[in-house]
Amino acid sequence: MTTLPAKARAVIIGGGVSGCSVAYHLAKLGWTDIVLLERKQLTCGTTWHAAGLVGQLRASRNMTRLAKYSADLYARLEEETGVATGMRQVGSITVALTEERREEIYRQASLARAFDVDVREISPAEVKAMYPHLNVSDVMAAVHLPLDGQCDPANIAMALARGARMRGATIAEGVKVTAVHEAGRRVTGVSWEKDGERGTIEADIVVNCAGMWARELASQNGVAVPLHACEHFYLITEPIPGLTRLPVLRVPDECAYYKEDAGKMMLGAFEPVAKPWGMDGIAESFCFDQLPEDMDHFAPILEMGVNRMPMLETAGIHTFFNGPESFTPDDRYYLGEAPEVSGYWVAAGYNSIGIVSSGGAGMALAQWIHDGEPPFDLWEVDIRRAQPFQKNRRYLKERVTETLGLLYADHFPFRQMASARGVRRSPLHEHLKARGAVFGEVAGWERANWFAREGQEREYRYSWKRQNWFDNQRDEHMAVREGVGLFDMTSFGKIRVEGRDALAVLQRLCANDVDVPVGRIVYTQMLNARGGIESDLTVSRLSETAFLAVVPGATLQRDLAWLRRHVGDAFCVITDVTAAEAVLCVMGPKSRDLMQKVSPNDFSNASNPFGSWQEIEVGMGLARAHRVTYVGELGWELYVPTDQTAHVFEALEEAGADVGLKLCGLHTLDSCRIEKAFRHFGHDITDEDHVLEAGLGFAVKTTKGDFIGRDAVLKKREAGLDRRLVQFRIADPEPLLFHNEAIVRDGAIVGTITSGNYGHHLGAAIGLGYVPCEGESEADVLAATYEIEIAGVRHPAHASLKPMYDPTAARVRM
Known part of the structure; x- marks a missing residue:
């Protein structure tokens, strides 16, 4: 047995590709006293049976940055470590069988260009030329990424492990971590056992890379790592004569992917309704295990596969494989330090993209641990987005039944989860439901996104064009701009x-x-x-x-x-104290009229100016009225004790009948705020975005004394801005902006739209996005010609550094 030290700077739990990558990258940063402990054998959980697809394009710039890093790393690992990785840049093709999917993959192609990923749209005939075995009779469009690839997942992990050992890391197999110790909510080390022998390792850092065991392990310390295993199916044919090297092929409309390897063909599936696995825990003996076959479950995918690739009808099946992989409630993995216990880090929950993700994720996490802050914005996968309730096993079982299939479902804007709903509700939930609310979910909260009219169906009809609630949003939006609207923002x-x-x-x-x-x-x-x-x-x-x-x-x-x-x-x-108070937002030029009807308090500018709060009587209850806004109008956020919320709502509704009060949803909140160019955290502003470049210098007071970031603000003020957040309005009123469309300046792509929605008052789609401006004045930025590329088509756009709606903020101070 490898001799385990009594102390280590970091202990990594789990010997899959994720744990090996974290060990490798910490070792590259000079951390020699690190220990990786694997309960059985390296790669024996999920890594060994992964498909090994390496696609560079992800849903955001930084996730793409990590995937590209993985591809580059895997290409050079063999030379560095001597372990063959099987990395081949064979390229990939994604085909569309519907108009909606064509729009999606063309939008992805525009995004790839913005992220500097080699991509081109190709015709069905070009697909046939590159993939002669494919039936392209119903293929409408396709996108080709020539630098995508495939690899041997187990050998990738082994190469990373060897690279870590070469730099001094200790990697021990057959050692189970039985406990993570803490004192004062800070990690102090781990206990382990092997063949009846037991011991402890003191450590400053523990990294949970335990894959589908990560939730159970974390729960011992009260840490939430919400994930659950699902069965994942694929088959591999017998050798097919004449089969040569082919690109990876994805046919998301048929929930399928194809990979040629050593003259055989793999067909894998992300079926719409998945099979959760391991509800009663995972057997202690689990090691390179396969799950029982279920050809009935796989049969619909295979039937479509035989039509798509007719040679499968006569090819023998060498392997029909079913193995478990872990999935999360939102199809994004977890990275970072757990908020519950200092020094407890997580890299787990890869949703079947662990191979392409782990190289970059290991690099980013190692840098984060080493520097004390992430190398760039990682909020998309940050463990701190997980809600404590989400570790509930019934919730996870229901949710992952859906999330596996969503990997290949149409990624429509505003798509809502259908499973595991209703966990967190406002006191007004039933009131709003009775009045036509159509709900969405964020962080488990049910929130009214839009209100259906009487007789209108209360469901989303998804599309890349104007969806079935577009007119509802317009009516709500104009009510806020011209009258008064009421939002339930209890989820704050x-x-x-x-x-x-x-x-x-x-x-x-x-x-x-x-x-x-x-x-x-x-x-x-x-x-x-x-x-x-x-x-x-x-x-x-x-x-x-x-x-x-x-x-x-x-x-x-x-x-x-x-x-x-x-x-x-x-x-x-x-x-x-989130659960203690509900929040009702009364917004619009007639909001003062409504408040004066429902409360005896003084809501004048003299008594209650913008940026102040007062305790008020409302109906027969009490509330705090905060005079602030996220929609750019006169208005109040009413903080109401939870037990009085229904009464206050009823009083507002009754009084509002005379002033045209309209119930409004979150889609309208967003369309109003984007007209006003108000920023949205996680999209327009992140920990990577400098506060001055985000246009928020007015909220920074360097004269007050020292604060975190003050030196960086002063330095940026002196050096000048490298980029600016700009508001855009599409000249044509028809196209829609959502997120990640390419910003084109004087003919060249310079960035992406960070968030977008339709500005019903301004009469066109509105978006925000950063534009490079090093050495330029505001006039220089605005003098350029701008277009926004949407699904390969460029649309002229007007740019502004001031809010296009009410630039002087006169309306909020009415």
């Missing part, structure tokens, strides 16, 4: 920061000055040392020693972790 994250040192803590963390009188509200960001935006929030001063921070519901766990991480020895308590 609400955090009390209180204690003798609460002000000092917030002043250290917030870029704006929060030392304001009681009753004032401050819009601010919390920055990192690079000046990037860690959080976008409002802070309301409730008393001399108590503050309320309001954050997006999706970022609550992240924001709680950031605050708690920086409290240190200060006398300051951070408390999640």
Whole structure:
């Protein structure tokens, strides 16, 4: 047995490709005292039976950056380590059988160009020339990525393991971690056992790379890693005479992928309704195990496969394989430090893209551990997006039944999950449902996205064009612009920061000055040392020693972790009070009229100016009325005790009948905010985006004293901006913007749309996106000619550095 040390700087749990990659990359950074412990044998969980597809294009720039890194790494690993990796850049083809899928893959091609991935749209005839065995009679369009590839997954992991050992890492097989130890909610080490022998290793860092065991292992320490295994099927034919090297082929409309390897053909499936596995736990003996065959389940995929590739009808089946892989509630893996326990890191839940992801993910996580901050924005896969309730096993079983199939489903904008719904509900859920609400889900919260008219179906009809709720959104949008709308925003994250040192803590963390009188509200960001935006929030001063921070519901766990991480020895308590209060947003030019009808309090500018709050009577209840807005109109956010929420809503609804009150959904909130160029965290602003380049310098007060990121702000002010966040309006009122469309400046792609929606008041699609501007003035930026490329077609666009709607913000101060 490999001698295990009593102490290590880091212990990595799990010897699949993910754990081996983390070990390799930490070792490359000079961490020699690291130990990887594998319960059985390296690769014996999921890695050994992975398909080994290496596709570079992912859904965002940074995920694509990680995938491209993986491809480059795997291409050079054999030379570095002597282990053959089977990496071959054979290219890939994705074909579309429907108009909707054609739109999707053409949008992906535009995105690939923006991300500098080699891509071209090809005709069905070109597909046939590259893939002569394929039936292309119903193929409508295709996209070819020539630098995509395939590899041997097990050997990739073995090469990474050897590379880690070459740099001093210890890798031990047959060693099971029985416990992760902690003290004061900080990792202190692990206990292990092997063949009856037991021991402990003290460690500063523990990395959970346990794959489909990761949830159960993490739960021992109260850490949420929501994932669940599903059965994944593929078959491999007998050798087929004359079969030569072919690109990887994806036919998502048939839930299938094809890979040629050594003269055989693999057909794999991501079927629409998956089979969860391991509900009662995973057997202790599990090692290179296969699951029972289920040809009845696979038969529909095979039937379509025989039609798509007729040679499969006569090819013998060498292997029909069924093996487990882990899937997450949103089809994105987990990376980063768990918010519950300091020093407990996670890299797991790869949703069947573990091979292409693990090279880059291991690099990014190792850099994150080494530097104390991620190398670039990783919020898309950050473990802090996981909600504590999501580790519930019934929830996971129901959700992953859907998420596996969504990998190859049409990735329509605004697509809502259909499974495992209704877990978190506002006190108004049934009221809104009765009034026509059509709900979406974020962080488990059911939120009214739009309101159906009487007699209208209450379901989404998905499309890349205008969906069935477009006119509903327009009516709601114009009600907010011209009258008054009511939004239920109970899903806001609400955090009390209180204690003798609460002000000092917030002043250290917030870029704006929060030392304001009681009753004032401050819009601010919390920055990192690079000046990037860690959080976008409002802070309301409730008393001399108590503050309320309001954050997006999706970022609550992240924001709680950031605050708690920086409290240190200060006398300051951070408390999640989200469930204590509902939030009703009354917005629009007639909102003051409504508030004066339902409350005896004074809502004048003199008594309740913008950026202030007051306690009010409303109906027969009490609330705090915060005069702020995310839609760019006069309005109030009403923070109402949960037990009084239904009553307050009924009082508002009754009083609103005389002023034309309209119930509005989250789609309208988003279309209003984008007309006003208000930023959305996770899209327009991230921890990689400098606060000044995001156009939020007005919320930064460097004169107040020191705070995290202040030096980076001062440095950027002196050096000048490298890029600016610009608002765009498409000249043609028909095209739609959603996210990630290519920004074209003077004929060259320079960036992507970070978020988009339809601006019903402005009469066209509106988007935000960063444009390079090093050494340029604002006039230079605006003098350029702009187009937005959507599915390969370029549309002229107007650019502005000021909000196109109400640029002076006069309406919010009415």
